[in-house]
Amino acid sequence: MRILLVADIHGNRPALEAIREPYDVALFLGDAVEYGVEPAPCIDWVRKRCAYSVRGNHDHGTAHDVPRPPVTQHGFKYLTGPTRALTRERISEADRRTLAGWPLTQFLTLDGVRIMMVHATPRDPLDEYAPPDVNFWARRLEGIDVDVICVGHTHRPYALEVGKTLVINPGSVGLQREGDPRGSYAVLSGRDYELKRFEYPVAEAVAAVEAAPLADEVKHLLTGAYRDGQLPNGKASPGPSKP
Numbered sequence: 001m002r003i004l005l006v007a008d009i010h011g012n013r014p015a016l017e018a019i020r021e022p023y024d025v026a027l028f029l030g031d032a033v034e035y036g037v038e039p040a041p042c043i044d045w046v047r048k049r050c051a052y053s054v055r056g057n058h059d060h061g062t063a064h065d066v067p068r069p070p071v072t073q074h075g076f077k078y079l080t081g082p083t084r085a086l087t088r089e090r091i092s093e094a095d096r097r098t099l100a101g102w103p104l105t106q107f108l109t110l111d112g113v114r115i116m117m118v119h120a121t122p123r124d125p126l127d128e129y130a131p132p133d134v135n136f137w138a139r140r141l142e143g144i145d146v147d148v149i150c151v152g153h154t155h156r157p158y159a160l161e162v163g164k165t166l167v168i169n170p171g172s173v174g175l176q177r178e179g180d181p182r183g184s185y186a187v188l189s190g191r192d193y194e195l196k197r198f199e200y201p202v203a204e205a206v207a208a209v210e211a212a213p214l215a216d217e218v219k220h221l222l223t224g225a226y227r228d229g230q231l232p233n234g235k236a237s238p239g240p241s242k243p
């Protein structure tokens with residue numbers, strides 16, 4: 001069984017639609033929305049294709065209009081405010097209910113493999129930044145008896161063997177922060193995995209941002225991130241807490 005893992009789409013429809021991977025089951029690990037300007041088709045894609053989904057911090061923020069970070073923030077944190085307003089304008093009430101309805105965690109067994117899904121970590125399902133660190137994950141997995149834990153949030157693909165558990169993070173489909181503009185996802189087959197990068201029509205995502213009613217600074221940051229895989233002008237250091 002090929003299990004497709006997707007996370008952190010962030011409203012980037014051209015990236016999402018460029019995934020050409022055969023799969024039997026798709027799992028979504030949170031953050032369908034915010035930053036990118038085409039949230040509705042991304043929510044719809046997840047609703048139609050992903051058998052199981054969990055809520056990300058940005059899905060939660062949009063669904064409940066959580067107070068936005070102050071505009072004095074830099075980098076990606078700064079972008080959350082203006083793009084949340086646009087996201088809320090561009091989704092329907094049914095879309096909002098879909099975001100709010102995704103659970104924080106899911107436990108499932110596929111092909112005999114026991115899987116936990118969570119956007120960030122079991123301790124803090126929405127917000128905690130989990131580095132690719134065995135000791136960090138060993139503490140987070142205490143008392144959790146699964147074969148594989150699938151996570152997102154960091155926008156950094158990685159896989160770690162932590163005791164008897166595989167920790168896998170497919171990286172981000174739609175918003176890169178480490179200098180590689182390609183999207184990423186993962187495929188899980190039993191306990192085997194592949195972390196994959198894919199090209200997508202970046203110009204289409206840039207054009208959608210340019211056409212959106214956003215401030216010039218917001219457009220500059222977003223389109224720079226799409227083109228270069230990181231925020232322009234050294235602003236790619238928003239701290240690790242809100243990817």
Ligand SMILES: [Fe+2]
Pocket residue numbers: 008010031056058153154155243
């Ligand atoms: Fe994210």
